[in-house]
Amino acid sequence: MITKTIKCFDIAQICDSGQCFRMLKKDAQTYSVIAGDRHLEVAQKGDQCIFYCEEDEFESFWKGYFDLDTDYIKYRESIDQQDKYLKEASEFGSGIRILNQDLWEMIVSFLISQQNNIIRIRRCIDNICEKYGEERKDANGHIYYTFPTPKSMACLPEDALKECNLGYRSKYVVRTAKSVADGEIDLDEIRHMSYGQAKEELMKLYGVGEKVADCICLFSLHHFEAFPVDTHIRQALDGYYPEGFPMDRYKGCEGVMQQYIFYYELMGKKIG
DNA sequence: GGCCAGGCTTGTC
């Protein structure tokens, strides 16, 4: 069990920001997270965070996963003071961090995300994990499932994942699993590429377009230059930035700004 | 070659 005081970190905001679909609220302060074959519980009260794991696992994995070595205050301070909308959005989502998630998990998750909502995306992912992942037990003896490997889905008929409610996206996931399992696309190479190269390579995968490639680059490769434009972001940009979003000003942290806007558009309006 | 309309699963509002 590790206790830390962390600024700019809010597990609830990270959970609701729609970058991770395997994070679950257990009670008012506690969340459980599954990443690859690992499981973690996190509790938070203000700046105080408790990570229920051993110190070496925290240092070697979860610290990087939650991006705790990155200074988000610096990004927020770089925001144009005249830009009231972005200032408000960044204050509203001040506890958001860009997670370092697994590349393969993000490819599949954002293939499923298209023309879909976050609740249903979560359900689809739970379904494929239960059906094609491996069963594990957490420290409390509760069962959870690992994320299915490319190999475990590569041999399926293209329609097989419709059973998991993926709909027409089933063939995207199966064909992509095949491309990766066959070595046609090398994930390790993509991990070492620049943003531009990685995006281009990812877009060779069946079902991966510009928006999905940007999400993968941002949430698993830590390319902060990626700025995924979906319907919500499109609306915000049309409404608040008719001249276009000032990408040049935010060079190197465009993706962080995108997350502030996305979260504000999705959650800010509910609360008012 | 680029551009654009239409189609695609399914659940929720």
Place this chain on the structure above:
DNA sequence: GACAAGCCTGGC
């Protein structure tokens, strides 16, 4: 009926 972290295909 419209829409949800869109993409592919075919026709021009």
